[in-house]
Amino acid sequence: MKTLKTPILPIGKTVVKSQGNHELDLEAICFFVACGFFLDSDTYWKDEVVLSPGTQYQLDDNHKIISSKKWFQWHYSPRNIGFDDTLREFTSLFETIVKEQTDNKKVILPISGGLDSRTQAVALRDHPKVHSYSYEYAGGYPETKIAQRIAKACDFTFTSFTVPKGYLWDCIEDLADINQCYSEFTHPRQMAFIDAFKGMGHVFSLGHMGDLMFDSFGLPQLSFDEEIAVLTKLLLKKGGVELASSLWNAWGMGGRFEDYFERRLRMLLKGIEIEDTNAKLRAFKTKYYVSRWSSNNLSVFESVHPVTLPYYDDRMFEFICTVPEEHLANRRLQIAYIKKNAPELAKITWEGQRPFNLNSYHLNKSPYNLPYRVTNKMKRAFNELIGKPYISRNWELQFVGKDNDQPLKKWLFESKLKELVPKEIIKEFYEYFKQKDALKYSHSVSMLLTLALFQERFHKKPEL
The missing domain is CATH 3.40.50.620 (HUPs)
Structure with missing residues (x-):
């Protein structure tokens, strides 16, 4: 038997075995696709979990969890201090x-x-x-x-x-x-x-x-439903929920992905016993996002x-x-x-x-920032005219242009990704990115690319 105590915020992750068959956790993967990270203790697999922050575990000789106990609970206990x-x-x-x-x-x-x-x-x-x-x-x-x-x-x-x-x-x-x-x-x-x-x-x-x-989220005191709405907006990526919903339906999961997403958020947020909205959201984001x-x-x-x-x-x-x-x-x-x-x-x-x-x-407000804003806007417009668009996101350098398109298409269409994601969904979101809205669907394309690499690494065709 082995005892493990995780920090309040671990560096990296520790994966251990849990009950269940070694098969893909498709619900967890849909959340991953929508938000860009796995929630709580989820992994790609139903029989593997990540150890939670601020918890002491007892593991058996096969690295399976025997018991767990929280040693740290997030709280908001402000002192009377200047x-x-x-x-x-x-x-x-x-x-x-x-x-x-x-x-x-x-x-x-x-x-x-x-x-x-x-x-x-x-x-x-x-x-x-x-x-x-x-x-x-x-x-x-x-x-x-x-x-x-x-x-x-x-x-x-x-x-x-x-x-x-x-x-x-x-x-x-x-x-x-x-x-x-x-x-x-x-x-x-x-x-x-x-x-x-x-x-x-x-x-x-x-x-x-x-x-x-x-920092603070700068929010007034909100109701629980309003806090869920704020978290939903914070966590969901542009285009991510569309891809997650498409996969949810293609994999025959039943119901709606959005309902599953909200149900998970509600359950986890209820577990944070902090009344103050800003402190509660900080605790949630640290524990489950960071x-x-x-x-x-x-x-x-x-x-x-x-x-x-x-x-x-x-x-x-x-x-x-x-x-x-x-x-x-x-x-x-x-x-x-x-x-x-x-x-x-x-x-x-x-x-x-x-x-x-x-x-x-x-x-940094009008009228004091107007000279900078006007000059900056004119500079960007000029650079656009001469074919030098302003770059502020890494995907613009890695996904855009002919030289990037060839390896991107190779990973999306010639890899084992099609064993997990239907080809029509891959093509649909690739075309959305290329023809419809690159900013919105860059996350979708990046998640498909991630799943493509995952499929190549594990060489496993799931039973859908």
Whole structure:
């Protein structure tokens, strides 16, 4: 017998055996297709489950679950504490965690134009061995210029990357081996530079989860039904529910996929015993979305070097559960931390509020932002005219154009995907993407591509 205790938010996933036959869990796959991640403990298979966060398990010698008990329950227990005292506590906790995770190691720090990695840069500014990097899309916003200014201010070594068009086709099988086809392939852009990371350092310091922990959904107190509606909008991908419904019907599942989806959400949300709407949705998204989507993509980093994530530390979650919601809203703690401890970083453009920075972002409204918006719109229109469209999403570089179309069609139409998905559905959603609405149906195409790689990996024709 073996005892396993999972963190509040695990890095990666642990799959164990459960009861049932080794056959595809088609309901779970439909949810995966609709949202881009597997829900709760679901996997591709009925006899395999992922261990849940914050739980202690007893496993037998065959790695089957004997018993389980939650050791952590999400809660909202706000203390009577002022913002300044909260900031002092956050500063002490955050810098302690970062130091423990990176002390005496050569650190690799991805830097974006946002706040999470900038907050880490502040905590690491006196670390003697930090190699930072950033990337941008050719024809997109020059995010690496912001990152380079942050790195220079902190005296970090810096490397700039440009995401190449069509890189996915050279590494897609390697990526399938790494993430086990538990997330689609256009989000882990770090695959484009994976070989370059090998000589940069010893450990990654990653800022995942900061934007969810240190912000609020900004919602009033909602009814349970209204909370379900918000979650539905947050989780369902454009075009995803259409593909999931088509598969649900083709596989003869009975009823409607939408009803199954809502039933699962209701059951899980009822299990979170928090009254405050914003705190409840944060807990749900952390427990069921981040743990099965963001955490799965960490496997790409882990394939090169160990990863550290200060926002994944159990102490950080326990702290968050006691912080009044108004202190978390609008990124107040992170902004105040940066402004107080590294004011030079606060003066650098905040990409999400460009062209403003942490001192002036409150001016990102009319009429103050009109000159930038007008100039930016004119620049994009001109580039469109000369055949240089603005790129802001990875699928635009990996799926669009003749050079990408050939390998995409090969995987969709010449692989074992047709043993799982009817050919007419593959063709229908490919044509939707090509002829109808590329933005809406890019997710559908990406999920079909993921299932194609899954089929090739397992060489199994399901009994539908």
